[in-house]
Amino acid sequence: MKKKIGNALALYPTPLVVVGAMVEGKPNWLLVGHLGIMGHDHVMVSLAKTHYTNQGIRATGKLSINIVDEALLPRADHAGCVSGSREDKSGLFRWEMSDGGVPMISDAPVVMACTAADFYDTPGFDNIICTIDATYADEAVLDQEGRLDYSILKPVLFEMPTYQYLRTGDVLGKCMSFGKDLAQG
Numbered sequence: 001m002k003k004k005i006g007n008a009l010a011l012y013p014t015p016l017v018v019v020g021a022m023v024e025g026k027p028n029w030l031l032v033g034h035l036g037i038m039g040h041d042h043v044m045v046s047l048a049k050t051h052y053t054n055q056g057i058r059a060t061g062k063l064s065i066n067i068v069d070e071a072l073l074p075r076a077d078h079a080g081c082v083s084g085s086r087e088d089k090s091g092l093f094r095w096e097m098s099d100g101g102v103p104m105i106s107d108a109p110v111v112m113a114c115t116a117a118d119f120y121d122t123p124g125f126d127n128i129i130c131t132i133d134a135t136y137a138d139e140a141v142l143d144q145e146g147r148l149d150y151s152i153l154k155p156v157l158f159e160m161p162t163y164q165y166l167r168t169g170d171v172l173g174k175c176m177s178f179g180k181d182l183a184q185g
Contacts, residue, residue, distance in 0.1 A: 012160045019057075019066070027103035029092055030051055041132065063128070072156075079092055110136070112134070114133060115131050116128050
C-alpha cells in the first residue's frame with residue numbers, strides 16, 4: 001500500500017537551465033529548475049515574481065533557455081545565488097546575441113532563443129509560455145543525423161524538494177520497445 005505524502009509535486013527531476021534576458025540594456029542570468037514542455041512547439045518557464053530577470057522578459061518579450069551541463073554548473077549555480085538587482089551578472093558568462101536579440105551563453109551546449117507568447121500568473125510565480133524561435137547546439141552534442149544526443153550532452157538535472165543536482169544516467173532502450181511484448185493479440 002502506498003503512503004499518502006500530501007500534494008507533493010512529484011515530476012522531478014527536470015533539466016537545469018539558465019534563463020537569459022536583457023534587463024536595462026545588459027544581459028542578466030537566472031538559474032531555473034521549474035520548466036516544462038507544452039506540446040511540440042512551446043515551453044514554459046516558471047519564475048518567482050520577485051526575480052529581476054522577469055522585468056527584462058516583460059519589457060523585451062525575449063529570453064534564452066540555456067541548458068546546463070557539468071562544466072557550466074559552478075557559474076550557473078552562482079546565477080541562482082544572487083539577484084541581478086544587487087549584482088551585475090552580465091559578465092558571469094561569455095555570451096553572444098541571437099538573431100532575435102536575446103543573450104545566449106556561448107559555453108552552453110544547447111540554447112533555445114524564445115519569444116514570450118503569454119504570461120500565466122499563479123500566486124508568487126510568473127509562468128512564461130514561450131515559442132522557440134531557434135535552437136542552437138554545439139556540434140559535439142549532435143548525433144550523425146544532426147539531432148541532440150543526450151548521452152553525450154548529459155544535462156544536469158534539478159531535483160526538488162531536496163534541491164540537489166543530479167547527473168543523467170544510462171540509456172535504457174528505445175521508446176515504445178518495451179511494451180511490444182505485452183501486446184494482446
